[in-house]
Amino acid sequence: MGKKRRRLSKKVRLDYQVAFDQFEKNQQEGIAPARPKGHQYPCPDCCGSGLLPSAAAPIKDTENYPNVAIIGGGIGGVALAVACLHRGIPFTLYERDPNFDARSQGYGLTLQQASKAIEGLGIFTLEEGVVSTRHLVHTTEGKVIGEWGVRKWVPTHAKTSSKRSNIHIARQSLRQVLLEQLGGHDKVRWGHQLTGFKESENGNIDLTFQVEGEIKNASADLIVGADGIRSSVRRLLIGEETAPLRYLGCIVILGICPLNALEGLTSPLLDAATVFQTANGNDRIYIMPYTSDSVMWQLSFPMPEEEAKTLHAQGPEAIKKEACRRTQWHDPIPQILAATQENRISGYPVYDRELLTSDILQKASQATLIGDAAHPMSPFKGQGANQAVLDALALAREISKGCRPLSQWRKAGIRESVLTAFESEMLERSASKVKDSAEAAQFLHSEIVLHEGDEPRGRCLKKKNL
Template sequence: MLARAPPAKVAPCKPCMGTGLVPTPCGKPQKPHLESPRVAIVGAGIGGAALALALQQRGVHVSLFERDTSFSMRKQGYGLTLQKYSGAAALKQLGVLLDGVGSNANISLTAAGRELGRYGHGTRLYNDQKVAVNSASDAGRKNVHLPRQALRRVLLEKLSPGTVHWGKKFKNYKETTCSTSSGVELQFEDGDRLSFDLLVGADGIFSAVRPVKLAKNSRDAAVGEAYPLHYLGVFVMLGICHGVSHPLCDHKVFQVVDGTTRIYVMPFSRSCDGDGCLALRQGDEVSTQNNKATVPLLMWQLSFPISEEKAIELAKADPAKLLSEAVERCGSWVDPVPELISSTSIQNLSGYPAYDRACLNAGDLRNMSDEHSAASRVTLIGDAAHPMSPFKGQGANQALLDAVQLARALFRTPTFSPSRSKHRQGLVWQSESCSAGLFDGDVATALSDFEKTMCTRSKEKVRLSRDAAAYLHSNAALAEGNCVRAHAAARAAKSLTDDTTKLKVFDDSSHT
């Protein structure tokens, strides 16, 4: 029997370097072609901006509507971890390169300083006498940390001028379908009514598009209320600060747990102002000559069990109350936690109750109660479709995947890819639609297939993120293991009794 020849190595296409995109001289997408459908996207967050860019790169006319009146209207200064095989891979397909901050190790400790586990190629550098076993870095995975606003800014700046419409609050929509055409009329709070060929809700966990979509879609009235907000039992506090002189602050991700409260610290930005997210304290100077500017900024995430009523109250409290809460809970923990908290300006603190929703059944996005049936040209992506807890770091990564996959699904239909005779500079190679195969159905069929893929992919992420919210604030979080802390906690939870692994929402009178 002849030996099988090794698979041939495939070099990426030189013009596009494997992204599927050929840049224009100016680096911007070209104007939409004349026959291009008009797509409305509600929500200019990560997912909405990425989808707008992906569609414009394919020659589609896009309008992006955002209720905020400006880019920096709301405090959105938390950090993201772009994972190599999800968010980072999606950005590559968009032709977006970011200069984030890398980390070379992830270390877990108890509040008293006992090490619970570590992984990453830099773990030996932290303590030469302790060597990580079964390190997760063996797979060669590298994640990048950066401010959410930095990624959002890059995506928005790549859009064609006039794409984003600020201060437009979505109110309702109405679909029209006939034998010759289909469309969606959007209604806004200011009274404007605008018509498009397709609507995508990318407006987050409190989406305004989602309840309208489910109410219009469900043959069973109960379906519209089948996915209520689910309080996860924990309050999340975020702080941004300058790093301190400590090995754990040197390109490391570390977390400290005590079986109830957890603090997670990661690199945030090399920029001295955190890419515009950091409010400087009196006496600080925005200068690259400033010593603090040479130390990457850090973001810390403090989370702990608390009743929903108290969580809502704390989120509305003065930032000084947040800082006091953090000091009371972690002020005596292992270094450098106390110093990181005390060095954080109250202007750089925020907090919120953590929520998610049960993952959508893809069928509920197509089951219609009116004459439009499954032909609806309205869909959802990102947190509008599958909001999840922050404890697995999946939210932004899944939204980026949604954006790229939806754009590709639409481009493989005759409506969104009318000309395949040649590629258009700045857009997508003709080979994308051909190699992937055209859908036999119309746009609604493409949307249905996309929704099935999205819901299947995100369902497990939602579940694991919800589990992590419980395990990381329980005795299971104290389990030892050189792996992701949530994984170690999940394994430990299986060997513990239900009453020790279940997240208890309690009235702690010492932390009111």
Template sequence: MNTPTSHTACPDCHGLGKQNRGLSKRAKQRYQKALEVYQRFPDNPKPVKPKAHLQVCPSCSGSGLLPAPQPPKPDTTRFPHLAIIGGGIGGTALAVACLHRGIPFTLYERDTDFAARAQGYGLTLQQAHTAVKGFGIDRLEQGIVSTRHIAHTPDGTVLGEWGMRKWDTQTNATPKRTNIHIARQNLRLALLNQLSGTDAIRWGHQLNGFKQTETGIELQFDIQGNTSTAQADLLVGADGIRSSVRALLFEQEPYPLRYLDCIVILGICALSPLKNTAHELLDQKTVFQTANGNERMYMMPYDPEHIMWQFSYPLAEAEAKSLSAQGAEALKKEVQKRTDWHAPIPQIINATPAALISGYPVYDRALLTPQAFTSCGPVSLLGDAAHPMSPFKGQGANQALLDALALARRITKMCKPDTSWKQTNLRKKILTPFETEMLDRSATKVKASARAARVLHSDQVLQERDGPRGGGKQ
């Protein structure tokens, strides 16, 4: 992976990635005239002061960061100390964003180490060039840029094709906006590499409870059967769809898990056993999917030596739970039974080791509202803990990264230099605006992902069209 490089917040944009251009002379004049009219006729609506335009910071090219010999020292006077629960993508990303800005933090993860358990499969970073650079990662060495997307019927008939090779055959230049496919653990390791040398990660810590005190937040952990406590000023739950923080935060869960009426079965297959299966779909630059209006197979590059597949179909919740509980061999047999389809699908499934297959029922939750956090004090959520969604639009990791960057930047913006954070109302000035933006931004992704769970397993997916599937009608 990438060689760790230290970074610090760009002083010109204060780590925000954008600079305030101010109001144009014309905008100021319009507002001033409207204000004068309002003062003469106060029964009219009061004019809203226009917002200044923001431009990408030229010093850091919008990342908010500059290389540095070492990260800044945590500033415990200016910033609150964050307790981050969950060492997945969102939690680790928040820790990295805090590190670069001198925000003190401790990252707590229930696993005993990085490789303690499987951490998911492949991710598609759809905002990779902006979000990842904001965490000090200039290049994902194991990332693969796809240049071709194809949709088929089970007999191999092409329903549509799109991507760089379809639309732009005259140049080999890579556009600024590309989809980067990467193994979840590889992205997570790239983030953890940014934290090397810090003493702020606590492995093997399972959160059991927390309570607000006069001096902040007291957290209770189980550490291999032993109980331990810790202190923090601000608590962030980044611990996934079954978040412990969320369960403890809301005495009565406002939006319980919502089953999306389908099961997903995932597998990772090495390319080496397929060397005798020469096929253009295995060039590691192609993403393809095959569907029949009920079942759907999606395949994408996982890393330079592997391909990842995702098979899904409608199934009653009880049956989905039962099949998942039967284990990898049963899941593999079920996929083999249902995919006597065009090459190289059967060959890939047959060559996939059962140890690299898993399956689960698909859930999300109804959308939280900012009002749900009103009485939560200095406690918040991000990523799947706040807005879980189906995997069918590939947005979970993207939104978690954006959440983490947004929160760190908000803390930096509202906690001014040479002042104490204790003068800042964390809930009013930081958390409520952050949650409002996060929930508004992710709402369309949650809805689209739930809609895709229906469309991709219906006849709508069989439309002939050179473009992505999964949109459909609401």
């Protein structure tokens, strides 16, 4: 876990002993005093990562650990593979796409809680990451109605030195860094589309894949679905009827614009360290640094589901036209959208699912889900990739702890030894993120977003409800 416990003080130990002696004296009536534990602190040897450098790759421990089949080579799946690699947990990573660049893996993402968690994956620097230190909210006329970030409070602070700043990075860039930590692209079984899995007579899981038109078989002790919001593992495991896709009433349009395409345009908003959003109570655009020389924009607005599907199907040209029509607002928004090439634009209806409960997953003795396969959420709180990374690290750590030598996990079962504890923590941690993300899909397209205050719009809503 990357942490150590401090030794208990003499006073704490003596107080506990007195309380325990009194409990024994009273013939164990009432509740026994809890044994105190020392406070945890980051381990100085590993800098809190839980990892130590090694000149050679860890050796797979097939005797003590389960063989894990990871379905899905996105952020969550590759992160889980890396976390398993570090702990000697045998795994195979399957991805349905034929190669890394077969399709878009999303645009940019913001590492929040996961900016610390990726250190637990052996990644201590992100060369392509961009740090933001200022966040602004505007009306469509350009009036600032909210500002926060380190530059608001410490104007002379160096713009990339805040320890608590969010890190913005292209999704594919983070995925590439994770694959490098894994050992390269050839560590992934590309072109494997899962078609089914079932428990075999010997207690393993038999998996079937479609590979280049042929059916191929494999086996594992544990299958993990990391294959996104339309997860094949989830569908085969619990069916689509349980918590089906839920439309959140709006569409998102994404685009990436290089700054050199904005000829003659200068703006303090385009300094590679500022995030800004503009809204009118219905439509809302969010613009953040994508790389040091480009920005990513996210336009969203309410739209009936069928209309959103139709616009998505019409392709980038129609999507860009609609985006430009809706955003004739203050500079530099119209210029950014106009300069964005159509091949860097996409749009899609926004969905999530109702939260799963532990009892639903309990039925799966040797399978589980992580990331969007387990708890998909809207993109408006920037939590999807963050939670997937946290899921991956938590599951690998739970396997390492629950399947250690002498644990007899094969006799007890992988669910009792690992999955029940992992899923309980995952579902509890992600529940508020799913809820807040769904609420954001509503209030970011309402008058609430126009509230004047130097804080994120979600905090304004919570204060209003108090």
